[in-house]
Amino acid sequence: MTMLRFFAKGADLLAGAAAILAGISLLFITAVILIDVIGRYFGSPFYGARDLVQMAAVIVVFGGMAYADRNGGHIQVDILEQVFSPGLNRVLTAAGYMIGAVVFALIGWNMWAAAEMSALLNMSTNLLNLPRGPFEQITSILAWATALCLVERVLDRVFGAKGAK
Amino acid sequence: EEHLKFAHWAAPNHTLQPAIIEPFSKAVSQATGGELVVDVYPGGELGKGPAEQYIRAVKGVADLVWGLPGYTSTQFPLSMIVELPGVVDEAGSGYDAIWRAYDDYLTGEYPGTVPIALWAAEPNLLIMGSKSVRTLNDMAGLKIRVSGEVAGKLIEALGATPVQMPATEMYTALQTGLIDGVLTGASAIRDFRLDEIANVYVQGPQLGNISFYVVMNEKKLNGLPENMRAAVLAEAGPALSKSGEDNWNRVAEEVLAELEANPNKTVITLNPEESAPFDAITLKVRDEAIADLDAKGLPASKVLSAMTTAAQ
Amino acid sequence: MSGVGIGVAGLAVLFVLLALRVPVAFAMFLVGLGGMAILNDLPSALSLLASESFSVASSAELIIIPMFILMGNVATESGMSRKLYDSAYAWIGSIRGGLASATILGCAGFAALSGSSVASALTMGRVSLSQMNRFGYSHRLSTGAVAAGGTLGILIPPSTGFVIYAILTRESIGRLFMAGILPGIMLVALFVLTIWLIAIFRPADAPAGERTTWRQKWQATIGAAPITLIVILTIGGIYLGVFSPVEAAAVGAGLSVLFGFTLGEMTVSKLASAVMDTVATSSTVLLILIAASVMGPFLALSHIPAAVGDFLTGLDIGRYGVLMLILLSYLVLGCFLEGFAMLVLTMPIFFPVIVSLGFDPIWFGVVVVLTLEMGLITPPVGINVFIVKSVARDVALIDIFRGVFPFLLAMLAAVALLILFPSIALLIPQTMFG
Numbered sequence: 033m034t035m036l037r038f039f040a041k042g043a044d045l046l047a048g049a050a051a052i053l054a055g056i057s058l059l060f061i062t063a064v065i066l067i068d069v070i071g072r073y074f075g076s077p078f079y080g081a082r083d084l085v086q087m088a089a090v091i092v093v094f095g096g097m098a099y100a101d102r103n104g105g106h107i108q109v110d111i112l113e114q115v116f117s118p119g120l121n122r123v124l125t126a127a128g129y130m131i132g133a134v135v136f137a138l139i140g141w142n143m144w145a146a147a148e149m150s151a152l153l154n155m156s157t158n159l160l161n162l163p164r165g166p167f168e169q170i171t172s173i174l175a176w177a178t179a180l181c182l183v184e185r186v187l188d189r190v191f192g193a194k195g196a197k
Numbered sequence: 198e199e200h201l202k203f204a205h206w207a208a209p210n211h212t213l214q215p216a217i218i219e220p221f222s223k224a225v226s227q228a229t230g231g232e233l234v235v236d237v238y239p240g241g242e243l244g245k246g247p248a249e250q251y252i253r254a255v256k257g258v259a260d261l262v263w264g265l266p267g268y269t270s271t272q273f274p275l276s277m278i279v280e281l282p283g284v285v286d287e288a289g290s291g292y293d294a295i296w297r298a299y300d301d302y303l304t305g306e307y308p309g310t311v312p313i314a315l316w317a318a319e320p321n322l323l324i325m326g327s328k329s330v331r332t333l334n335d336m337a338g339l340k341i342r343v344s345g346e347v348a349g350k351l352i353e354a355l356g357a358t359p360v361q362m363p364a365t366e367m368y369t370a371l372q373t374g375l376i377d378g379v380l381t382g383a384s385a386i387r388d389f390r391l392d393e394i395a396n397v398y399v400q401g402p403q404l405g406n407i408s409f410y411v412v413m414n415e416k417k418l419n420g421l422p423e424n425m426r427a428a429v430l431a432e433a434g435p436a437l438s439k440s441g442e443d444n445w446n447r448v449a450e451e452v453l454a455e456l457e458a459n460p461n462k463t464v465i466t467l468n469p470e471e472s473a474p475f476d477a478i479t480l481k482v483r484d485e486a487i488a489d490l491d492a493k494g495l496p497a498s499k500v501l502s503a504m505t506t507a508a509q
Numbered sequence: 510m511s512g513v514g515i516g517v518a519g520l521a522v523l524f525v526l527l528a529l530r531v532p533v534a535f536a537m538f539l540v541g542l543g544g545m546a547i548l549n550d551l552p553s554a555l556s557l558l559a560s561e562s563f564s565v566a567s568s569a570e571l572i573i574i575p576m577f578i579l580m581g582n583v584a585t586e587s588g589m590s591r592k593l594y595d596s597a598y599a600w601i602g603s604i605r606g607g608l609a610s611a612t613i614l615g616c617a618g619f620a621a622l623s624g625s626s627v628a629s630a631l632t633m634g635r636v637s638l639s640q641m642n643r644f645g646y647s648h649r650l651s652t653g654a655v656a657a658g659g660t661l662g663i664l665i666p667p668s669t670g671f672v673i674y675a676i677l678t679r680e681s682i683g684r685l686f687m688a689g690i691l692p693g694i695m696l697v698a699l700f701v702l703t704i705w706l707i708a709i710f711r712p713a714d715a716p717a718g719e720r721t722t723w724r725q726k727w728q729a730t731i732g733a734a735p736i737t738l739i740v741i742l743t744i745g746g747i748y749l750g751v752f753s754p755v756e757a758a759a760v761g762a763g764l765s766v767l768f769g770f771t772l773g774e775m776t777v778s779k780l781a782s783a784v785m786d787t788v789a790t791s792s793t794v795l796l797i798l799i800a801a802s803v804m805g806p807f808l809a810l811s812h813i814p815a816a817v818g819d820f821l822t823g824l825d826i827g828r829y830g831v832l833m834l835i836l837l838s839y840l841v842l843g844c845f846l847e848g849f850a851m852l853v854l855t856m857p858i859f860f861p862v863i864v865s866l867g868f869d870p871i872w873f874g875v876v877v878v879l880t881l882e883m884g885l886i887t888p889p890v891g892i893n894v895f896i897v898k899s900v901a902r903d904v905a906l907i908d909i910f911r912g913v914f915p916f917l918l919a920m921l922a923a924v925a926l927l928i929l930f931p932s933i934a935l936l937i938p939q940t941m942f943g
C-alpha cells in the first residue's frame with residue numbers, strides 16, 4: 033500500500049516534470065516563430081527557425097504524454113461503458129493502460145535504436161545541422177517515462193483502493 | 198514468385214514512374230521470367246515523412262525507396278557535391294558524375310543498402326510569383342523558399358532571404374506573397390502546380406541541381422535467389438540512373454516550353470554575360486563548401502575532380 | 510490468409526478493442542504493429558514505432574495544432590472567448606440556437622484561416638464549448654456543432670485536403686480552392702438549418718435568451734474588441750503574405766498574451782495553465798495521428814483499397830451506380846482511417862475510374878473532400894470527434910457522436926445536392942479560369 037502510494041507520487045512527479053519540459057518547449061516554439069516572423073518582415077529572418085521548431089515540437093508531444101493521461105486520459109470509446117459491470121470496466125481499464133504501457137515501452141526502446149541509427153547515418157536537421165540522435169534519445173526517455181506512469185495506473189487499477197473509474 | 202516493395206511519397210503518376218519504376222520492374226520481370234514482381238506504394242503509403250525514407254529501406258519497411266539526399270544532407274556530404282553550382286554542367290551529366298566518384302568515395306554513405314540509381318535533376322531556377330530578376334540588385338531582399346543548406350547559403354550569398362517551408366505550403370505562400378519565389382528545378386513546377394501562381398521564371402545562372410537516390414535493402418537483395426539478385430544488379434547503376442536523369446530533363450524542357458509559349462508567363466534566360474555576376478558568387482559558395490568538407494577531413498576536392506573529370 | 514483477409518481481420522480486431530474501451534491510439538498502435546508484423550516482419554513493424562512517432566511529431570505541417578490550441582487556450586484564460594460569446598449572445602442570443610449558429614460561422618471563418626480540420630475543431634472547441642454551455646446549450650448540440658463545423662477546415666480554402674488531392678491527381682490547386690467556396694457556404698447554411706431544426710424539435714438543447722437593449726449590444730461588442738482585433742490581424746496577415754497559417758497561430762497566441770497582460774486579464778499562473786493544457790491536448794491529439802500513421806502502412810500492405818477498387822470496376826451498374834459505391838466505400842473506410850491516409854490509399858484506384866466515367870475531376874475533388882469530412886466525424890474512428898472530446902473531457906464520447914449525427918445528415922444532403930447540381934462546385938472555377 034505505501035509502496036503503491038510512493039509509486040503513484042513518483043509517477044505524478046515524473047509526468048509533471050516531463051510536462052513542464054514540454055511547456056517550456058511550447059513557449060520556445062512560439063517565441064522562435066514570432067522572432068522569425070518579425071525578423072523576416074524586416075528582412076532578416078531567424079535562420080533555421082523551422083529546424084528548432086520541429087525538434088522542439090517532438091519534446092512538446094512526447095513530454096505531454098504522461099501528463100495528458102493523468103489529466104483526463106487518452107481518448108476511449110465509451111459506448112459500452114454503461115453496459116459493462118464496474119468490475120469488468122476496472123479490468124478493461126487496467127488492460128487498456130497495460131497495452132499503452134507496452135506500446136510506449138516499445139516506442140522508447142525503438143526510439144533509442146533509432147538514435148543509434150541516426151548517429152550512424154549522421155542524420156541532422158536541414159539548415160542548422162542539429163544532430164537528430166540526441167532528440168530521439170530525449171523522446172525515448174520521455175516514452176519510457178510515459179510507460180512507467182502507465183504501469184503505475186495499471187497497479188492502481190488492480191491493487192488500488194480507488195476502484196473502478 | 199517474389200515481390201519487392203517500392204515506396205515513395207510522390208504522386209502515382211509522378212515522373213519517377215516512367216523514369217525509374219517502369220524500366221526497373223520491366224527489366225527484372227523479364228530477366229526472371231516474371232518471377233520477380235515490383236509492387237509500388239506511392240504517396241507515402243508506407244510512411245509519410247520524406248526524411249525517414251532511407252531508414253525505411255534499412256529497416257525493411259520497404260525493399261526499395263526513392264529519396265532526396267538533400268532532406269538528410271549530413272548523411273550524404275560527398276554525394277551531394279553533385280548538387281553544388283556548376284558541377285553537373287562541368288561533368289556533362291549528374292548521374293555520370295556521381296557514378297564516376299561512387300566506387301572510390303561514396304560507398305560509405307549508403308550503409309545497409311545498395312544504390313540502384315543515383316542521378317541529378319535539371320538545373321535549379323528561380324520560380325517567381327511576379328518579380329523579375331535580371332541583375333544581382335534585383336535579388337536584394339527577395340524571400341526565396343529553399344529546401345536545403347546549400348540552397349540556403351546560395352540564396353543568402355546572392356543577397357536574398359532564404360525561407361523554409363513544407364512543399365505543400367509553397368502554393369499558398371507564393372499566392373499570398375509570403376515568399377517571392379522558389380529555388381528548385383523546373384519539373385517541380387508541374388508537381389506542385391506552381392505554374393498557376395508563378396508568372397516569372399529566371400534561368401541561366403549556376404544555381405545547382407537537386408539529386409535523387411533509389412536504394413534497396415541490402416539484406417533483402419542478398420537474400421534473393423541468385424537469378425533474381427543478378428537481375429536486380431544487372432539493372433542497377435548508371436543505365437537506370439541515366440533514364441532517371443533523362444526523364445527529369447525531358448519533363449523540365451516540356452514545362453519550360455509550355456511556359457515560353459504562354460503569353461501570360463515570362464521566362465527570363467540570362468545570357469552568359471548577365472549570369473557572370475551571379476556565377477561569381479555561387480561558384481565561390483561552392484569552393485567554400487568544398488573547403489569546409491576538406492577541413493573536416495573528407496576527400497571533397499578529390500570527389501569534385503573525380504566527378505568533373507570525364508572518364509578517358 | 511490473403512493480405513485482404515488479414516486487413517479485414519485487423520479492422521475487426523480494432524473494432525473489438527475500441528468496444529472494450531482500449532484507448533483509441535493504443536488500439537490503433539496494436540493493430541498496426543500486429544498487422545505489419547504479419548504482412549511484413551516484426552523488426553520493420555517495430556521500426557515504424559520510432560520513425561512514424563518522430564516524423565509525425567516533428568512534422569512542419571502539424572505544428573499548427575499546438576499553436577492554434579495555445580491561441581485558443583490563451584484567449585479563453587484571459588477571458589477573451591467569454592467576451593466574444595457575450596457579444597454574440599447580445600446580438601443573436603434571443604434567437605433559438607443562435608449561439609450554435611454563430612459557432613458554425615466562427616468555424617467557417619476559422620476554416621478560411623487554417624487548412625486543417627483538426628486545428629479548426631480544436632481552437633473553436635476551446636473557445637466555444639464552455640461558452641455555449643454557459644448559456645444553457647446542451648453538450649450534445651455544442652460538441653456536435655463544433656465537431657461538424659470544424660470539418661469545414663478542409664472544404665473552405667486554403668485546404669490541405671485539396672492540396673493533397675491536387676498533387677495526387679495533377680489537378681489545379683487554384684481551381685479546387687475556388688470550387689470549394691460555394692459548397693463550403695452551402696454546407697454552412699445547411700448546418701445552420703440543422704441547428705434551427707434541432708432548436709425547434711428539441712428546444713431544451715438550444716434555449717432562447719432574453720432580448721437585450723442596444724446599449725447592452727454595444728457594450729458587449731466593445732468588450733469583444735480585443736479578440737476581434739486579434740482575429741482581424743491574424744487573418745489579414747495571412748492574406749497580405751506577412752505570415753503563413755502556422756505562423757498566424759503563434760502570432761495569435763502572442764497577441765492574446767500581450768493583450769491579456771495589457772488589459773490586466775492575464776496572470777502568469779493563467780498563462781501557465783493555458784500552456785499546460787495545450788501540452789496535454791496536443792499530446793492526446795498527436796498520439797492519435799501517430800497511431801493512424803503506424804496503422805496506414807499495414808492497410809496499404811493489405812491491399813484492401815485495391816480490392817475494393819477491383820470489385821467496383823468489375824460491376825455493371827452505370828456511372829452513377831459506381832459513383833455511389835465509391836462514395837459509400839469512402840464512408841466505410843472513413844470509419845477507420847484518417848482522412849489524408851485514405852486519400853493517398855484510394856486516389857490511385859478510384860481517380861482513373863471516375864475520369865473514365867466522364868465525371869469532372871475538380872467536382873470529384875470537392876465531393877471527395879466532403880466525404881472525407883464525414884469520415885472525420887463517423888464512429889468508431891472519427892478524428893474530429895476525438896478532438897472535441899480532448900477539449901470537452903467530461904462529455905461522453907457517445908454523446909458527441911449522437912450530437913454529430915444530424916450534421917452528418919446535413920453533409921449527406923450536401924453531397925446529394927452536389928451530385929444533382931455539379932455547378933455548385935464548378936461555377937466559380939469555370940467563371941474564373943474558363
Ligand code: NA
Binds near residue numbers: 620662668
Ligand atoms: Na481551410
Ligand code: NA
Binds near residue numbers: 843885892
Ligand atoms: Na470516421
